[in-house]
Amino acid sequence: MAEENDSEKTEEPTQKKLDDAAKKGDAPKSQEVNAWFVMLGGALAVMMLGNSTAGALMDHLRIFIAQPEAIPMDAEHLRLVWLGLGKSVMGAIAIPLLILIVAAIAGNVVQHMPVFTGENMKPKLSKISPMKGMERLFGPKSVMNLVKGIVKMAVVGLVTFLIAWPERDRLGLMMTWDVTLLLPAVQTMALRMLAGVIAVMTVVAVLDYMFERMQWMKKQRMSVQEVKDEYKQMEGDPTVKAKLRQIRVERGRKRMMAAVPEATVVITNPTHYAVALKYEQGMGAPIVVAKGMDAIAFKIREIAQSHDIPVLENPPLARALHASVEVDQPIQPEHYKAVAEVIGYVMRLKGKFAKN
Structure with a gap:
């Protein structure tokens, strides 16, 4: 043995x-x-x-x-x-x-x-x-x-x-x-x-x-x-760590989806990317409240449409925002002009519907 x-x-x-x-x-x-x-x-x-x-x-x-x-x-x-x-x-x-x-x-x-240790003084049958x-x-x-x-x-x-x-x-x-x-x-x-x-x-x-x-x-x-x-022992059970990581991702995704109804506009690729932006008077810059690819992008568009949030196709802007801005962070200065045009269009669109 x-x-x-x-x-x-x-x-x-x-x-x-x-x-x-x-x-x-x-x-x-x-x-x-x-x-x-x-x-x-x-x-x-x-x-x-x-x-x-x-x-x-x-x-x-x-x-x-x-x-x-x-x-x-x-x-x-x-x-x-x-x-x-x-x-x-x-x-x-x-x-x-x-x-x-x-x-x-x-x-x-x-x-x-x-080394001072009592290990060798322990009784052993051997x-x-x-x-x-x-x-x-x-x-x-x-x-x-x-x-x-x-x-x-x-x-x-x-x-x-x-x-x-x-x-x-x-x-x-x-x-x-x-x-x-x-x-x-x-x-x-x-x-x-x-x-x-x-x-x-x-x-x-x-x-x-x-x-x-x-x-x-x-x-x-x-x-x-x-x-x-x-x-x-040192790093933790990989299976448990993977499970915890999955739980954190799921919770983060749920919080992100819950914020989509508060968005001002959703910019899409049109199918591969989706970025939800929120802008209100007094804010320094629009904030990304949700973003994702493929299935997550489809879910964002679906929630936005169910809450009458405008969904606009702009593939270059959608890819750029998805790659450069994290969730709950403001957009970068280099995107101000393009995003301002989109939000301006949405504001005009909302004003037009309000008059009708």
Whole structure:
């Protein structure tokens, strides 16, 4: 069943789906990127503080190597010695530790900003299911992680070996060196090894992040039905929207037809267009109270004729008014002259009938 569901998810995830996943703390994350930042932080700590940190530790540990017999052996003095040593060690390694902590945090933040969510703390049966546990331990993802780990260790080990091998003759002699010479040599060798490892880890981290993001995007894929459901949530049901739009159009049409009996004249094409104009003394310009094409135009003419409103044929004017003026809006200045002639004719016609 799960395979069927996965096979149905053929659509790329929408931005909303990705945002929702991010809000739940579900984001692509590569442990190799974290390891790269920690490794870089370690290299910076060794480069910046290697000599000073080692020197500080050497000063505090010298008594244990050079003069162990001078250490008081009673409980109180031993407590003070170990307390002082602990403070010295913590003081010496505090800044390197801080650098490593900042690097570890940066490795997570650079991939995804922190999200505070209780989604992962919700109880789920899959977390205590033996079958699910076996799938996590021996599933494809676990096998892939194991293979990646083995390849990474092999490559890093090979790079470390290639850097250390030329120094094999010096390594045996270093045991006889003075500490003041030994520390810089060890620091230099450590930095060279870290530089080689970081170079390899850069490639590994980039490839692993791309792989993890590809897997994450695959997991976020949606079925066609999910895309439709999300669209309905965001934009509303298309069927309902179409129905509402139809209702608004019908209501607008009814209001428009109700205004036709108040028109002064209806100008037609004669059959394809009909524009009903209203003009009274004091108005700045005639107003279009109704307009339409074909069936609507026929209905406008029919209502006008039933209320003895003059219907005049003027195809160019009817098309121009229909295209340029909305309902309940005054006509444009360029149509004043033509409309004035029509309304003047209607007024004269009404006056003539009134005399008769």
